[in-house]
Amino acid sequence: MNERIQGTHVPLAVDLDGTLVATDLLWESLFVLLKKNIFFAFLLPVWLLSGKAHLKREIARRITIDASLLPYRQDFLEFLRKEHSRGRKLVLATAAAEPLAQAVAAELGIFDAVHATQTNNLSSHRKARALTEHYGANGFDYAGNDRADIAVFQAAREAIIVAPDRTAARFQKANGGRLFANKSRGIKPYLKMLRVHQWLKNLLVFVPAFLAHDISEPDIFMAACLAFIAFSAAASAIYIINDIIDLPLDRQHKRKRNRPFASGVLSIPFGLTVSALLLLAAGIISLYLPLAFLLVIATYLAATTAYSLVLKRMLLVDVICLAALYSLRLLGGMAATHIPLSFWLMAFAMFFFLSLALVKRYVELQHSTVTEKDKIAGRGYRPEDIDIVGQSGVASAFTAVLVLALYINSDAVRTLYTYPWLIWPLVPIVLYIVIRVWILAHRKEMDDDPVVFIANDWRSQLVIVIGAILLFTAGMR
Numbered sequence: 001m002n003e004r005i006q007g008t009h010v011p012l013a014v015d016l017d018g019t020l021v022a023t024d025l026l027w028e029s030l031f032v033l034l035k036k037n038i039f040f041a042f043l044l045p046v047w048l049l050s051g052k053a054h055l056k057r058e059i060a061r062r063i064t065i066d067a068s069l070l071p072y073r074q075d076f077l078e079f080l081r082k083e084h085s086r087g088r089k090l091v092l093a094t095a096a097a098e099p100l101a102q103a104v105a106a107e108l109g110i111f112d113a114v115h116a117t118q119t120n121n122l123s124s125h126r127k128a129r130a131l132t133e134h135y136g137a138n139g140f141d142y143a144g145n146d147r148a149d150i151a152v153f154q155a156a157r158e159a160i161i162v163a164p165d166r167t168a169a170r171f172q173k174a175n176g177g178r179l180f181a182n183k184s185r186g187i188k189p190y191l192k193m194l195r196v197h198q199w200l201k202n203l204l205v206f207v208p209a210f211l212a213h214d215i216s217e218p219d220i221f222m223a224a225c226l227a228f229i230a231f232s233a234a235a236s237a238i239y240i241i242n243d244i245i246d247l248p249l250d251r252q253h254k255r256k257r258n259r260p261f262a263s264g265v266l267s268i269p270f271g272l273t274v275s276a277l278l279l280l281a282a283g284i285i286s287l288y289l290p291l292a293f294l295l296v297i298a299t300y301l302a303a304t305t306a307y308s309l310v311l312k313r314m315l316l317v318d319v320i321c322l323a324a325l326y327s328l329r330l331l332g333g334m335a336a337t338h339i340p341l342s343f344w345l346m347a348f349a350m351f352f353f354l355s356l357a358l359v360k361r362y363v364e365l366q367h368s369t370v371t372e373k374d375k376i377a378g379r380g381y382r383p384e385d386i387d388i389v390g391q392s393g394v395a396s397a398f399t400a401v402l403v404l405a406l407y408i409n410s411d412a413v414r415t416l417y418t419y420p421w422l423i424w425p426l427v428p429i430v431l432y433i434v435i436r437v438w439i440l441a442h443r444k445e446m447d448d449d450p451v452v453f454i455a456n457d458w459r460s461q462l463v464i465v466i467g468a469i470l471l472f473t474a475g476m477r
Contacts, residue, residue, distance in 0.1 A: 022264025358393030
């Protein structure tokens with residue numbers, strides 16, 4: 001008991017990145033800076049030439065963070081609050097830039113002092129020396145989490161290891177010390193990172209071959225499968241980058257704040273590594289397909305990157321871009337399988353997916369908490385736009401159905417289908433799907449992503465299967 005009481009008189013130094021918060025503020029601030037202006041990327045190497053501390057200072061000068069939204073490790077933070085209430089001196093000792101550290105300290109209100117990077121990068125041995133100079137050898141306890149903290153653990157009276165990496169875990173096992181273990185992740189965060197459920201959208205690459213009645217050809221089916229894998233890898237790579245770029249916005253969203261990077265379950269460097277590997281895989285697979293497919297997927301990557309960085313914040317341009325990205329999947333399917341471009345299919349797809357993209361914005365506007373004249377976070381829309389967005393979406397849906405009706409009555413259908421009258425029910429089927437989506441959106445019963453909703457809704461699945469059967473039967477010879 002006496003030892004425990006004495007412990008309150010020993011300052012507790014606390015690391016920030018990876019310890020107090022389940023993220024790295026350098027990586028986060030870097031992407032905040034690039035989102036603010038992508039051309040800062042050319043200055044980063046120049047700043048780094050003057051040292052890591054200089055790089056951190058220059059980035060911190062140009063950005064701000066909302067410390068209230070950071071993913072704090074709640075069990076460890078609760079421990080710190082109890083230590084603070086018992087009168088223990090808490091010190092924030094971090095390699096993060098001082099302005100960022102001060103923002104965190106001000107938010108939490110439990111730290112008596114802050115030691116952070118100024119002219120020198122306060123990490124590892126530098127941090128150990130600085131804390132020893134202030135509090136004496138073995139005159140402080142230290143909470144850290146990774147390899148860089150080993151030198152500080154060795155200089156401290158007692159080590160507290162929080163969510164350790166392999167090196168820190170080995171140190172704790174060999175030397176003891178209090179452990180705040182990382183929670184078991186399982187496979188779910190990795191699936192969420194890849195957005196596996198979004199791969200359903202990439203099934204569009206099979207549509208051109210199916211409509212051309214060539215899907216049963218082994219070579220064509222295999223090419224479509226390769227196109228599906230390439231698009232899925234490329235899409236997941238961009239989803240990861242998009243999630244990293246949107247961390248501050250996602251943390252303000254009631255559902256998106258639980259995404260792996262926003263919550264700190266997965267690290268930004270890990271995400272960047274996975275994204276690079278996925279892009280490499282998509283590129284290698286594309287080499288086994290026609291050159292036209294490589295051009296399509298390169299266009300898709302350029303468009304999705306532009307969307308993540310700029311276009312998603314531009315009024316109407318964002319939804320047109322989303323509709324075009326869906327249409328690019330159809331183009332990719334045509335390019336991979338050498339199926340000629342279909343004006344009818346592309347026209348229908350553009351209006352159909354524009355309607356669904358407008359549903360996304362309609363739902364976001366419904367759940368927005370900003371006042372009129374203010375734009376919703378990360379978008380170019382204001383709350384008073386909701387009516388015109390809804391009207392535009394419904395009009396686009398009806399236009400898609402009109403294009404489908406005109407196609408069914410065209411000479412192309414009479415040439416391609418043995419029983420063309422069998423595909424007329426597609427008109428009411430598509431009408432049912434899109435109007436139902438809009439009615440549910442109006443009732444506030446729609447998911448953020450209507451495409452995923454359609455894929456998971458049994459009623460939509462049923463009528464889609466009926467439509468597929470009618471198409472297949474109409475083409476039988």
